[in-house]
Amino acid sequence: MRPILMKGHERPLTFLKYNRDGDLLFSCAKDHNPTVWFADNGERLGTYRGHNGAVWSCDISRDSKRLITGSADQTAKLWDVKTGKPLYTFEFDSPARSVDFAVGDKFVVITTDTFMELSSAIHIKRIASDPDEQTGESLLTLKGPQGRINRAIWGPLNRTIVSAGEDAVIRIWDTETGKLLKQSDKEESHKKPITSLSKSTDGSHFLTGSLDKSAKLWDTRTIKLIKTYVTERPVNAVAISPLLDHVVLGGGQDASAVTTTDHRAGKFEAKFYDKILTEEIGGVKGHFGPINALAFNPDGKSFSSGGEDGYVRLHHFDPDYFSIKI
DSSP states (O other), X not given: OOOEEEEOOSSOEEEEEEOTTSSEEEEEETTSOOEEEETTTOOEEEEOOOXXXXXXXXXXXXXXXXXXXXXXXXXXXXXXXXXXOEEEEEEOSSOEEEEEEOTTSSEEEEEEOOBTTBOOEEEEEEOOSSGGGOOOOEEEEEEOOSSOEEEEEEOGGGXXXXXXXXXXXXXXXXXXXXXXEEEOOTTTSOSSOEEEEEEOTTSSEEEEEETTTEEEEEETTTOOEEEEEEOSXXXXXXXXXXSSSEEEXXXXXXXXXXXXXXXXXXXXXXXXEETTTOOEEEEEOOOSSOEEEEEEOTTSSEEEEEETTSEEEEEEOOGGGGGOOO
């Protein structure tokens, strides 16, 4: 499984996202310039220029025509994927962290960080079909969690929003009323901040990664804990295979805590676990620093990882990966 190394960012990677067809891969990093690549050979197609801060996350519409990015420059931008033109800029009073298109792409959820006196918030915006008619007003703004909200995604049928972050509590909100419907049980919850959240292809369950060195699988409707995956280091990124019962976790310590011996010890590998049995089935080494981003191609035949080292590594699975027996 020889990886393709993609060097297009000057700073650490923060987020990776494939489009629905699986032929394009979008990468976000702290260098202000989201980048798009061909997902089969890693060839760089172009960059989206316009942000003045680290770009924390992105999402791509179902038809691959629009890209949305959230940045530390206190904006979220809507882009034309093909031309790279910015179509609209949503402006906030604090950094924009997480972005997620609703099914149907008519709405987007954007989270903003705590900043000065402002608390973290979740904003729901309508996306106009004609960019000239786009407005910046929020249909709904949700507040409540302590600390930063690191991820917010749409639940089934766009009826709910699932959020998670620094207070380690997972919450489900009603998208019509903004009411808090459920939150995760304190006993079952992570013990440290939740860094990442990734949902399954059908949206019935989702995976969270945390600095408490574990990842947890949850039922999307009930927030009942299904499985826990334990590892030896903080988890920064998680992904669920769309094809096999596998989950992959990536992480490593904070860059400041890394010693020179760590990468030789191979601490920075993407670890694969059996989703049902929760046992580790293998790992993919390669990054010279913590892994901050992971994504599976929608066809399940390849995956990519982004690291603190500024590289995106694209892995196409060998045939024997598909016949791993435990």
